[in-house]
Amino acid sequence: MVRSVQAECLDVTLVGCNHRSASVGVRERIAFTSEQALHAADELCMRGIVEEAIVLSTCNRSEVYGVASEQNADAPAALEGFFTAFHGLSPSDIDTHLYRHTGGPAVEHLFRVTAGLDSMMLGEAEILGQVRDAYGKALERGTTGPVLNRLFQSALEIGKRVRAETELGAHAMSVASAGVKLAESVFGDLKGHSALIMGAGSVAEQVIGCLRQRGIGEMRIVNRSRERAEELAVRYGAAPASWETLADQLSWPDVIVTSVSATDAVLDRETLEKVMVDREGRAIFIVDLGVPRNVQSDAADVYNxxxxxxxDLDKIVSGNRNAREAEIPRAEALIQEQIHKFDAWKNSIAAVRLIEDLRAQMHEERREFLRDRRQLPENLSAAERERMEQLTSDLVERLLKGPSGKLRRARGLRERIERAEILRELFGADENSE
Amino acid sequence: MHHTLAYVSLAFYAASLAGYAGFLYDEKAWMGRIAPVLLAGGVLTHYLALMERSRWVHTVPYDDLYGSMSLFVWLLALTYLILEIWHRRPSVGAFVLPFIVVWQLALLIFAPATPPPPPPGRGPMLALHITMGILGYAAFALSFILSVIYILQSRVLRNRRPGRAFWRFPPLDVLDRMIRSSVWMGLAASIAGLVLGLIWERRLSGTYSATDPKVLFTFMIIGLYGLYLWLGGLPAWRGPRAARFCALSFVLVLFSYTLVNLYMTGFHRYF
Structure with a gap:
């Protein structure tokens, strides 16, 4: 009898915390830098706590994924112990903030993470890149194996699928990105267009980041403090300009973003009417992020x-948030589909089942072969036919002995899974067969 | 046979409309990709239907009201397809295709069972003159639809209440370029049609009937759309005002294609 690759051996264990389970203060203490994440995964494998490991650490989560070695019966506890020890903490410091999942729940958790369902901003796309990055580095370092490879590839696939097939990732979710999206609905591609940023606070910086990300052609920053404008300009590849030149700066940009702290409006209707004349009537898009408002409200009546x-932007963002939330059931359904696929793969590499599948397939082939050939030797007696059945059946069992033995002799889980996958592929046994 | 092909083209147009509507509503990228393919299928089968019909009536397939309208629908679909390929914006399809589907359906319902009598004069130049004239109408019709979308979208932007479908629409700049492309196409076709018509008439009768209402209206249409292109470059007219002017100009095209054809001209019956 072949020793089995037990289904439990393929179970993924997850220990971690995120923005829901821990405050930013706690998350800071148990965050991994990219180098630490790789080092931790190495350690986990070297100490034999797990056979495969990936550490995912972003500003909103720190998670360790592992596939327990056969010797380690209590992988979650071991992972948790490692987690606390790695950061020099006592278990009581973080115990209440950690979640621990094994098997199906761990798989589902990762799929929800890549789909953006577990993110602070529902459906955000950045997490997909962060997971891809963490997986890519771990793969390069050699701390992954067949189970985590399959799991993370499936997770990345479902992340992409959810964004392609639902609107979970669509629509702007921040005031800054909503403003930039609106500018795009006037001008289309922003590459050939220009922007003027008035003010250099944190909101302005977000808009600058979004505009740069969307490939805005030219960008100038005017601010009362020229140093801050210069600092932002250097960081985002823009040009700084002094506040005194503001009047001269207004007519060339297609987009104006203003977030200046001032008690009175900085731009009035008359000024903007003059700007439109200077621009020869070309459309202009103004985002006023100032409180109180920087642009006189009647300026909205200026043509084009x-x-x-x-x-206005807040209302749009809130509408978008509702639209994204309405997409959650569709995303959940896709995730369930992906979980079934992953489970089917897991079952397919269980060795006992694989050998049984192969045996059934080869006996079927044998019976078919005999049926085809039976007519040829017409003078065979019933006893001779029975003998022929027996011989061919023994031959099949003999042929299966080799692969079974090879599976049995494989060193460690990783090698056995790899061999099982090769066998299944070579013999064409259906992964999804029941 | 031409009826069967026309029904097949209607099915293609309807499927294409479903694709465009699906893309607009659900933002399914594959729908946005398949819709123009289906539209191309409709254009091809519609073309075959027109060719079959010309065999049946032993003349150009647009010598009667049905044929003329059918050619108009085909050219509208073709012009839109070209514009979409050029500007790569499938979201407008959901607004153009309903016209095509409804028009084609109405034509098939009222299609004549017997062929019309052959026209007194024919020839490739006449055929080209008519094709160019109807292509002009189709391109202007498209510029009308695009202008209406531009006006609505600009209004939504100004009212600061963009709805769910708003984000799927082409940006105002792109719409503006699409309008201008279709107007240029319409102008080129109308001028070519006018010149060919005048040459053909000169050959046939030795004179130019420049006072024929149809010819006069064509001159007015060309002038009006030329004015639109000029106004669109002026500071006070750029943007929504130019789009409004373009949309209103289509009233004259519609007048020329319907009332002028039916009641005011002697020899421009259906085109």
């Missing part, structure tokens, strides 16, 4: 000028 303030 589109003006949005913070309230």
């Amino acid at each position: 000028l589109y003006l949005y303030n913070l309230d």
Whole structure:
């Protein structure tokens, strides 16, 4: 009898915390730098706590995924112990903040993470890149194996699928990105267009980041403090300009973003009417993020000028959030589908089942072969036919002995899974067969 | 046979409309990709239907109201397909295809059972003159639809209440370029049609009937759309005002294609 690759041996164990289970103060203490994440995964494998390991650490989560070695019966506890020891903490420091999942729940958790369902901002796409990065580095370092490879590839696949097939990742979720999206709905590709940023606070910086990300052609930053404008300009590849030159700067940009702290409006209707004359009537898009507002509200009536303030953008973002939430059931359904696929793969590499599948397949082939050939030797007696059945059946068992033995002699889980996968592929046994 | 092909083209157009509507509503990228393919299928089968019909009536397939309208629908679909390939914006399809589907359906319902009598004069130049004239109408019709979308979208932007479908629409700049492309196409076709018509008439009768209402209206249409292109470059007219002017100009095209054809001209019956 072949020693089996027990289904439990393929179970993924996860220990971690995220923005829901831990405050930022706790998350800071148990975060891994990219180098630490690789080092931790190495250690976990070297100490034999797990056979495969990946550490995923972003600003909102720190998670360790592992596939327990056969000798390690209590992988979650061992992983948790390692987690606390690695950061020099006592278990009581983080115990209440950690979640521990094994098997199906761990798989589902990762799929929800890559789909963006577990993110602070529902459906955000950045997490997909972060998971891809963590997986890629671990793969290069050699701390992954067949189970985590399959799991993370499936997770990345479902992350992409959810974004392609649902609207979970669609629509802007921040005021800054909503403003930039609106600018795109006027001008299309922003590459050939220009922007003027008035003010250099944190909101302005977010918009600058979004505009740069969307490939805005030219960008200038004017601020009362020139140093801050210069600092942002260097960081985002923009040009700084002094506040005194503001009047001269207004007519060339297609997009103006203003977030200046001032008690009175900085731009009034008359100024903007003049700007439109200088621009020869070309459309202009203004995002007013100032509180109180930096642009006089009646400026919105100027022909071919589109003006949005913070309230307008807030309403759009809140509508988008509702639209994304409505997509959760569709995303969940896709995740369940992916979990079934992963489970089917897991079952397919269980050795006992694989050998049984092969045996059934080869006996079927044998019976078919005999049926085809039976007519040829017409003078065979019933006893001779029975003998022929027996001989061919023994031959099949003999042929199966080799692969079974090879599976049995494989060193460790990883080698056995690899051999099982090769066998299944060579003999064409259906992965999804029941 | 031409009826069967026309029904097949209607099925293609309807399926294409479903694709465009699906893309607009659900933002399914594959729908946005398949819709123009289906539209191309409709254009091809519609073309075959027109060719079959020309065999049946032993003349150009648009010598009667049915044929003329059918050619108009085909050219509208073709012009839109070209514009979409050029500008790569499938979201407008959901607004153009309903016209094509409804028009084609109405034509098939009222299709004549017997062929019309052959026209007094024919020839390739006449055929080209008519094709160019109808292509002009189709391109102007498209510019009308695009202008209406531009006006609505600009209004939504100004009112600061963009809905769910708003984000799927082409940006105003792209719509503006699409309108101008279709107007240029319409102008080129109308001028070519006018010149060919005048040459053909000169050959046939030795004179130019420049006072024929149809010819006069064609001159007015060309002038109006030329004015649109000029106004679109002026500071006070750029953007929504130019789009409004373009949309209103289509009233004259519609007038020329219907009332002028039916009641005011002697020899421009259906085109």
